[in-house]
Amino acid sequence: MTAISSADLVTNLLIFLLATVLGQELIRHVSRLLHTPLMALTNAISSVSFIAALIVLAEPGSEDVQLLAAVAVALAATNIVSGFLLTDRILRMFRKRKPEK
Amino acid sequence: MTDVLVESLYVVSAMLFVLSLKFMAEVRTSRLGNLCGVSGMAVAIGATLMAYQSQNTSLLVGAVVIGAVVGSPIGLKVAMTAVPQRTAMSHAFGSLAVALVGAAEYYRSAPGIDPVTLSVLSGEMVLGFLTFTGSCIAFAKLQGLISGRPILYRGRMYVSLGTLGVAVASGAYLVANPSQEWALLIVAAAALVFGFLLVIAIGGADMPTVIAILNSFAGISAAALGFVLDNRLLIVAGTLDGSSGLILGIIMSKAMNRSFTNILFGGVGAVIASEAGAGAKVAQTYTPDDVATVLRDARSVIVVPGYGMAVAQAQHAVKELADAMQARGIDVKYGIHPVAGRMPGHMNVLLAEAQVPYDQLWEMDKVNPLFPGTDVAIVVGANDVTNPAARTRAESPLYGMPILDVDKARTVVFVKRSMGPGFSGVDNDLFYLPNTMMVLGDAKRVLTDLLAALRNLRD
Numbered sequence: 001m002t003a004i005s006s007a008d009l010v011t012n013l014l015i016f017l018l019a020t021v022l023g024q025e026l027i028r029h030v031s032r033l034l035h036t037p038l039m040a041l042t043n044a045i046s047s048v049s050f051i052a053a054l055i056v057l058a059e060p061g062s063e064d065v066q067l068l069a070a071v072a073v074a075l076a077a078t079n080i081v082s083g084f085l086l087t088d089r090i091l092r093m094f095r096k097r098k099p100e101k
Numbered sequence: 102m103t104d105v106l107v108e109s110l111y112v113v114s115a116m117l118f119v120l121s122l123k124f125m126a127e128v129r130t131s132r133l134g135n136l137c138g139v140s141g142m143a144v145a146i147g148a149t150l151m152a153y154q155s156q157n158t159s160l161l162v163g164a165v166v167i168g169a170v171v172g173s174p175i176g177l178k179v180a181m182t183a184v185p186q187r188t189a190m191s192h193a194f195g196s197l198a199v200a201l202v203g204a205a206e207y208y209r210s211a212p213g214i215d216p217v218t219l220s221v222l223s224g225e226m227v228l229g230f231l232t233f234t235g236s237c238i239a240f241a242k243l244q245g246l247i248s249g250r251p252i253l254y255r256g257r258m259y260v261s262l263g264t265l266g267v268a269v270a271s272g273a274y275l276v277a278n279p280s281q282e283w284a285l286l287i288v289a290a291a292a293l294v295f296g297f298l299l300v301i302a303i304g305g306a307d308m309p310t311v312i313a314i315l316n317s318f319a320g321i322s323a324a325a326l327g328f329v330l331d332n333r334l335l336i337v338a339g340t341l342d343g344s345s346g347l348i349l350g351i352i353m354s355k356a357m358n359r360s361f362t363n364i365l366f367g368g369v370g371a372v373i374a375s376e377a378g379a380g381a382k383v384a385q386t387y388t389p390d391d392v393a394t395v396l397r398d399a400r401s402v403i404v405v406p407g408y409g410m411a412v413a414q415a416q417h418a419v420k421e422l423a424d425a426m427q428a429r430g431i432d433v434k435y436g437i438h439p440v441a442g443r444m445p446g447h448m449n450v451l452l453a454e455a456q457v458p459y460d461q462l463w464e465m466d467k468v469n470p471l472f473p474g475t476d477v478a479i480v481v482g483a484n485d486v487t488n489p490a491a492r493t494r495a496e497s498p499l500y501g502m503p504i505l506d507v508d509k510a511r512t513v514v515f516v517k518r519s520m521g522p523g524f525s526g527v528d529n530d531l532f533y534l535p536n537t538m539m540v541l542g543d544a545k546r547v548l549t550d551l552l553a554a555l556r557n558l559r560d
């Protein structure tokens with residue numbers, strides 16, 4: 001059931017490589033001012049592993065499996081909630097100089 | 102049938118994540134970037150819930166509620182000075198989540214799992230578990246629960262790499278014998294121990310790089326989980342996170358002129374190198390009143406903040422002083438070294454919190470040419486990143502590291518808690534230069550006194 005065909009594997013590798021190149025380009029252009037919120041943001045984004053835990057929870061499995069997945073759900077949810085909230089809180093602090101000065 | 106819909110929604114979600122990072126390029130669009138991230142996450146979760154009904158709804162809801170209850174106060178309340186620790190914690194949570202899903206996936210489909218998937222799964226678990234303990238130690242160091250000094254012993258590199266070897270070998274054994282569940286436990290245990298050994302031997306000043314590397318590991322393990330579950334959204338999101346950590350790590354290690362290997366295994370910061378003849382050199386100490394008289398005639402000032410500013414919570418005092426200087430017609434800029442503080446961008450966030458306009462925050466490469474024409478450079482809680490030995494002394498451990506050229510300013514005001522050396526354990530030549538004014542004391546109190554002295558000046 002979890003057997004992955006070689007065609008799928010190659011497609012996934014391609015996606016991985018393209019995402020790597022794209023990621024390098026995107027991150028290189030991020031302002032150095034924003035490296036801290038960037039970390040909070042990417043951490044929240046990669047906690048999309050939440051959905052992996054959801055998928056495991058939806059498959060029939062023993063109680064142990066369900067429990068492992070549930071702990072993962074709680075951890076990923078913590079990161080998602082705190083990551084996006086913190087990113088926004090930091091970004092709101094960045095202000096330009098008031099023009100009248 | 103819904104498969105196509107779900108997959109399409111995952112594509113939308115991946116696109117939103119990419120846009121999210123694109124909008125982070127500049128401050129103006131950055132909040133939109135965060136919004137894209139939130140939307141991408143909402144789409145991904147919505148699509149998944151639509152397609153997969155949980156076998157155990159109360160367990161799922163309970164877990165989500167716990168996550169929200171723990172996560173909200175962290176996101177809303179954590180102090181800006183504590184953001185490095187919370188970042189380490191989030192890497193620990195993220196990587197543990199990924200490792201646990203990997204373990205669950207193994208137990209769910211153990212004997213029938215194909216070798217390729219199982220080898221990716223083993224690798225993903227090694228990376229996930231080592232990132233978990235590594236990040237926990239980084240958290241403990243940053244939070245001050247344990248000493249920030251590296252803990253070193255003879256042959257530590259062999260012990261560490263040996264442990265990693267055990268994890269990899271057990272993983273390989275598991276791939277050959279998929280039904281041997283105990284091998285998975287060895288993989289997990291060895292990876293957990295390796296992460297602990299790795300980070301316990303790294304000093305506090307190397308934390309910006311370490312956090313970035315752990316960030317990269319957490320992202321890559323998430324991407325690997327995407328391979329295991331054949332979930333392309335997870336591959337994309339994990340890879341973006343992994344790329345981000347990698348680039349930040351490269352920027353940090355370049356800013357310290359050190360390789361990843363040197364940072365991970367070098368153990369820098371343990372030895373206090375007392376230089377020969379250090380006793381002969383005498384640093385001139387001054388009072389805040391002395392500094393105020395120098396500032397009276399200054400036209401331009403560059404403030405150089407470091408980790409000491411964060412420790413003393415002095416960012417607001419810095420901003421008040423800057424306001425007072427600007428009121429006197431002095432041009433004020435801030436020079437930010439990439440590795441100042443304990444994580445990438447740490448100083449920028451602290452100063453933004455103190456409402457310093459971000460157009461006053463200057464990167465190292467842009468601010469360095471300005472020091473020769475600057476009247477006063479005020480160093481607050483930074484040390485190694487200003488040490489001219491990095492330029493001049495080939496025997497110094499700092500040699501070759503790019504620094505902020507504060508010594509080229511007409512006067513250097515160095516606010517420092519004591520005459521002790523920085524995290525590298527190296528004495529700073531700057532203290533003994535004739536144009537340097539050392540002001541010893543807690544950064545916040547010194548700056549507050551300086552502010553009072555500046556206001557009392559009679560012109």
